[in-house]
Amino acid sequence: MSIQLMELPYPENALSPYISAETIKAHHRSHHAGYVKKYNSLIEGTDFASDSLESVLKATVNDADHRSIYQQGAQVWNHNFYWHSMREPVRYDDNVDSELLSYLKNQFGSYEAFIRKFAEIGSKHFGSGWLWLIYNEDKIEIISTSNEQNPLFDQNKEPILTCDLWEHAYYLQYQSNRKEYLENFCLHLINWPFADKNFKSVCK
Numbered sequence: 001m002s003i004q005l006m007e008l009p010y011p012e013n014a015l016s017p018y019i020s021a022e023t024i025k026a027h028h029r030s031h032h033a034g035y036v037k038k039y040n041s042l043i044e045g046t047d048f049a050s051d052s053l054e055s056v057l058k059a060t061v062n063d064a065d066h067r068s069i070y071q072q073g074a075q076v077w078n079h080n081f082y083w084h085s086m087r088e089p090v091r092y093d094d095n096v097d098s099e100l101l102s103y104l105k106n107q108f109g110s111y112e113a114f115i116r117k118f119a120e121i122g123s124k125h126f127g128s129g130w131l132w133l134i135y136n137e138d139k140i141e142i143i144s145t146s147n148e149q150n151p152l153f154d155q156n157k158e159p160i161l162t163c164d165l166w167e168h169a170y171y172l173q174y175q176s177n178r179k180e181y182l183e184n185f186c187l188h189l190i191n192w193p194f195a196d197k198n199f200k201s202v203c204k
Protein backbone atom coordinates (compact mmCIF):
# COMPACT_ATOMS: atom_id res chain seq x y z
CA MET A 1 0.00 0.00 0.00
CA SER A 2 1.15 3.51 -0.53
CA ILE A 3 3.01 4.97 2.41
CA GLN A 4 3.25 8.38 4.02
CA LEU A 5 6.42 10.24 4.93
CA MET A 6 6.95 9.59 8.63
CA GLU A 7 6.65 12.66 10.83
CA LEU A 8 9.82 13.42 12.77
CA PRO A 9 9.54 12.49 16.46
CA TYR A 10 11.02 15.94 17.34
CA PRO A 11 11.24 19.43 15.80
CA GLU A 12 13.76 19.97 12.98
CA ASN A 13 16.01 22.04 15.26
CA ALA A 14 15.89 19.55 18.16
CA LEU A 15 19.21 17.84 17.40
CA SER A 16 21.15 21.08 17.11
CA PRO A 17 24.04 21.79 17.44
CA TYR A 18 25.08 18.19 16.61
CA ILE A 19 22.84 17.97 13.55
CA SER A 20 21.62 21.33 12.32
CA ALA A 21 18.01 22.15 11.50
CA GLU A 22 19.14 22.87 7.93
CA THR A 23 20.53 19.34 7.60
CA ILE A 24 17.44 17.70 9.13
CA LYS A 25 15.12 19.75 6.93
CA ALA A 26 16.89 18.79 3.70
CA HIS A 27 17.33 15.19 4.81
CA HIS A 28 13.73 14.63 5.84
CA ARG A 29 11.77 16.83 3.44
CA SER A 30 13.88 16.15 0.37
CA HIS A 31 15.80 12.86 0.61
CA HIS A 32 13.49 10.79 2.80
CA ALA A 33 10.40 12.22 1.11
CA GLY A 34 11.94 11.40 -2.25
CA TYR A 35 12.26 7.71 -1.36
CA VAL A 36 8.62 7.64 -0.22
CA LYS A 37 7.43 9.26 -3.44
CA LYS A 38 9.47 6.94 -5.70
CA TYR A 39 8.39 3.84 -3.76
CA ASN A 40 4.72 4.78 -4.08
CA SER A 41 5.03 5.40 -7.80
CA LEU A 42 6.84 2.05 -8.32
CA ILE A 43 4.24 -0.11 -6.51
CA GLU A 44 1.23 1.61 -8.03
CA GLY A 45 -0.71 -0.85 -10.20
CA THR A 46 1.49 -3.82 -9.22
CA ASP A 47 0.79 -6.91 -7.09
CA PHE A 48 2.48 -5.05 -4.21
CA ALA A 49 0.00 -2.16 -4.19
CA SER A 50 -2.02 -3.56 -1.27
CA ASP A 51 0.87 -4.96 0.82
CA SER A 52 2.58 -3.36 3.80
CA LEU A 53 6.09 -1.96 3.38
CA GLU A 54 7.58 -4.81 5.46
CA SER A 55 5.79 -7.45 3.37
CA VAL A 56 7.04 -5.89 0.16
CA LEU A 57 10.61 -5.73 1.47
CA LYS A 58 10.52 -9.40 2.49
CA ALA A 59 9.16 -10.36 -0.91
CA THR A 60 11.59 -8.33 -2.99
CA VAL A 61 14.88 -8.53 -1.08
CA ASN A 62 16.36 -11.16 -3.41
CA ASP A 63 14.23 -10.40 -6.45
CA ALA A 64 16.27 -8.84 -9.24
CA ASP A 65 13.11 -8.02 -11.20
CA HIS A 66 11.90 -5.72 -8.40
CA ARG A 67 15.24 -4.29 -7.34
CA SER A 68 14.11 -0.66 -7.55
CA ILE A 69 11.11 -1.27 -5.33
CA TYR A 70 13.34 -2.89 -2.71
CA GLN A 71 15.91 -0.11 -2.90
CA GLN A 72 13.40 2.71 -2.44
CA GLY A 73 11.38 0.84 0.19
CA ALA A 74 14.42 -0.15 2.24
CA GLN A 75 15.61 3.44 2.23
CA VAL A 76 12.22 4.50 3.63
CA TRP A 77 12.42 1.81 6.35
CA ASN A 78 16.04 2.70 7.22
CA HIS A 79 15.25 6.40 7.54
CA ASN A 80 12.23 5.71 9.76
CA PHE A 81 14.51 3.65 12.02
CA TYR A 82 17.22 6.34 11.95
CA TRP A 83 14.92 9.16 13.07
CA HIS A 84 13.81 7.02 16.00
CA SER A 85 17.42 6.15 16.84
CA MET A 86 18.01 9.77 17.92
CA ARG A 87 16.45 12.15 20.40
CA GLU A 88 17.05 15.63 21.75
CA PRO A 89 20.67 15.81 22.96
CA VAL A 90 21.41 14.12 26.27
CA ARG A 91 25.00 13.24 27.11
CA TYR A 92 25.42 9.52 27.59
CA ASP A 93 27.11 10.06 30.96
CA ASP A 94 24.46 12.45 32.27
CA ASN A 95 22.41 10.05 34.38
CA VAL A 96 21.40 7.87 31.44
CA ASP A 97 19.87 4.70 32.81
CA SER A 98 20.19 2.17 29.98
CA GLU A 99 20.63 -1.58 29.89
CA LEU A 100 22.26 -1.34 26.47
CA LEU A 101 24.69 1.35 27.63
CA SER A 102 25.78 -0.88 30.54
CA TYR A 103 26.18 -3.80 28.13
CA LEU A 104 28.31 -1.74 25.72
CA LYS A 105 30.58 -0.52 28.53
CA ASN A 106 31.07 -4.08 29.66
CA GLN A 107 31.63 -5.60 26.21
CA PHE A 108 33.96 -2.90 24.87
CA GLY A 109 35.68 -2.06 28.18
CA SER A 110 34.30 1.49 28.28
CA TYR A 111 31.82 3.59 26.36
CA GLU A 112 34.72 5.62 24.96
CA ALA A 113 36.19 2.42 23.51
CA PHE A 114 32.82 1.60 21.94
CA ILE A 115 32.68 5.09 20.36
CA ARG A 116 36.17 4.66 18.89
CA LYS A 117 35.13 1.35 17.29
CA PHE A 118 31.79 2.68 16.06
CA ALA A 119 33.44 5.78 14.52
CA GLU A 120 36.26 3.69 13.03
CA ILE A 121 33.94 1.23 11.27
CA GLY A 122 31.68 4.03 10.05
CA SER A 123 34.59 6.17 8.85
CA LYS A 124 36.18 3.29 6.93
CA HIS A 125 32.93 2.30 5.21
CA PHE A 126 33.38 3.09 1.52
CA GLY A 127 30.65 5.20 -0.03
CA SER A 128 27.03 5.48 1.06
CA GLY A 129 25.34 3.18 3.53
CA TRP A 130 24.31 2.62 7.10
CA LEU A 131 25.98 1.82 10.41
CA TRP A 132 24.09 -0.57 12.69
CA LEU A 133 24.14 -2.20 16.08
CA ILE A 134 22.92 -5.77 15.97
CA TYR A 135 22.96 -8.57 18.54
CA ASN A 136 24.56 -11.77 17.36
CA GLU A 137 25.54 -14.86 19.36
CA ASP A 138 25.50 -13.20 22.77
CA LYS A 139 27.32 -10.05 21.79
CA ILE A 140 26.74 -6.69 20.19
CA GLU A 141 28.16 -6.25 16.71
CA ILE A 142 28.74 -3.00 14.86
CA ILE A 143 28.21 -3.55 11.14
CA SER A 144 27.98 -1.30 8.12
CA THR A 145 25.87 -1.98 5.07
CA SER A 146 26.07 -0.42 1.62
CA ASN A 147 23.53 1.84 0.01
CA GLU A 148 20.02 0.64 0.99
CA GLN A 149 21.04 -2.69 2.55
CA ASN A 150 19.37 -3.58 5.81
CA PRO A 151 20.35 -6.32 8.32
CA LEU A 152 16.75 -7.33 8.99
CA PHE A 153 15.77 -8.01 5.38
CA ASP A 154 19.20 -8.88 3.94
CA GLN A 155 20.59 -10.92 6.85
CA ASN A 156 17.56 -11.75 9.02
CA LYS A 157 19.16 -9.91 11.96
CA GLU A 158 17.12 -7.40 13.89
CA PRO A 159 18.77 -4.01 14.33
CA ILE A 160 19.01 -2.20 17.66
CA LEU A 161 20.11 1.17 16.34
CA THR A 162 21.25 2.80 13.11
CA CYS A 163 23.17 5.82 11.89
CA ASP A 164 22.92 7.14 8.33
CA LEU A 165 26.29 7.17 6.50
CA TRP A 166 25.05 8.85 3.34
CA GLU A 167 26.70 12.24 2.87
CA HIS A 168 23.31 13.97 2.85
CA ALA A 169 23.09 13.09 6.59
CA TYR A 170 26.09 15.19 7.61
CA TYR A 171 27.88 16.93 4.73
CA LEU A 172 26.24 20.36 5.08
CA GLN A 173 27.60 20.64 8.59
CA TYR A 174 30.59 18.31 8.85
CA GLN A 175 31.76 18.25 5.21
CA SER A 176 33.92 15.13 4.88
CA ASN A 177 34.42 14.68 8.64
CA ARG A 178 32.16 11.65 9.01
CA LYS A 179 34.08 10.60 12.13
CA GLU A 180 33.07 13.70 14.11
CA TYR A 181 29.42 13.22 13.09
CA LEU A 182 29.56 9.62 14.34
CA GLU A 183 31.23 10.61 17.61
CA ASN A 184 28.58 13.25 18.26
CA PHE A 185 25.86 10.72 17.42
CA CYS A 186 27.23 8.44 20.17
CA LEU A 187 27.97 11.18 22.69
CA HIS A 188 24.78 13.19 22.42
CA LEU A 189 22.06 11.84 20.15
CA ILE A 190 21.37 8.16 20.79
CA ASN A 191 17.79 7.51 21.83
CA TRP A 192 18.58 5.11 24.67
CA PRO A 193 14.96 4.18 25.52
CA PHE A 194 14.35 3.21 21.85
CA ALA A 195 17.62 1.26 21.67
CA ASP A 196 16.92 -0.45 25.00
CA LYS A 197 13.49 -1.59 23.80
CA ASN A 198 15.07 -3.12 20.68
CA PHE A 199 17.97 -4.62 22.64
CA LYS A 200 15.62 -6.33 25.09
CA SER A 201 13.52 -7.76 22.28
CA VAL A 202 16.47 -9.18 20.29
CA CYS A 203 18.46 -10.71 23.16
CA LYS A 204 15.56 -12.40 24.93
Ligand SMILES: [Fe+2]
Binds near residue numbers: 031
Ligand atom coordinates in the same frame (compact mmCIF):
# COMPACT_ATOMS: atom_id res chain seq x y z
FE1 LIG B 1 19.56 9.59 4.59
